[in-house]
């Protein structure tokens with residue numbers, strides 16, 4: 001087993017036993033995140049919804065199906081990327097996680113990022129944008145742009161669930177995925 005997997009499995013074990021915030025009381029299963037530990041692209045959502053809470057897997061509901069389609073549109077499968085969330089336990093009724101819950105859970109996400117070392121981190125919606133990039137930005141203004149922070153590269157994207165409510169955002173997300181693909185191809189041409 002390589003070093004990355006040992007470290008990652010250690011974090012996962014901590015998450016599965018975690019009681020650092022009140023969300024542990026209402027969760028069924030924590031959702032640590034899954035995918036390739038060598039992923040070039042990491043996607044970060046807000047937190048588990050109902051289906052995720054029941055299965056322990058990220059993005060398995062309707063939003064996840066659309067995320068799979070978006071990945072396929074740029075020639076990728078789930079196993080090629082890593083998919084995680086800001087908080088690992090479901091907030092009741094899918095409410096936005098509280099700042100105190102995000103603060104409690106954030107070290108797990110940072111540890112996952114440090115292990116995986118993705119070339120690009122795509123935040124999905126406002127919660128990961130405000131947590132990882134800057135608290136004052138809104139996704140409507142910054143989606144598809146490239147941000148650099150703490151040695152990492154970020155491309156904020158709309159949350160796929162938003163496109164299920166607002167059909168017009170489907171095209172926006174597809175275009176932003178094309179930009180993501182071009183960004184990655186460009187890095188490869190430059191051997192970065």
Ligand code: URA
Pocket residue numbers: 031045046047048049052057058059060063064085161
């Ligand atoms: N929405 C999220 O933000 N994360 C999931 O895992 C599923 C839906």
Ligand code: SF4
Pocket residue numbers: 015018019020021022023024030087088089101104105
């Ligand atoms: Fe722990 Fe995060 Fe779950 Fe809170 S949301 S109990 S901090 S794993």
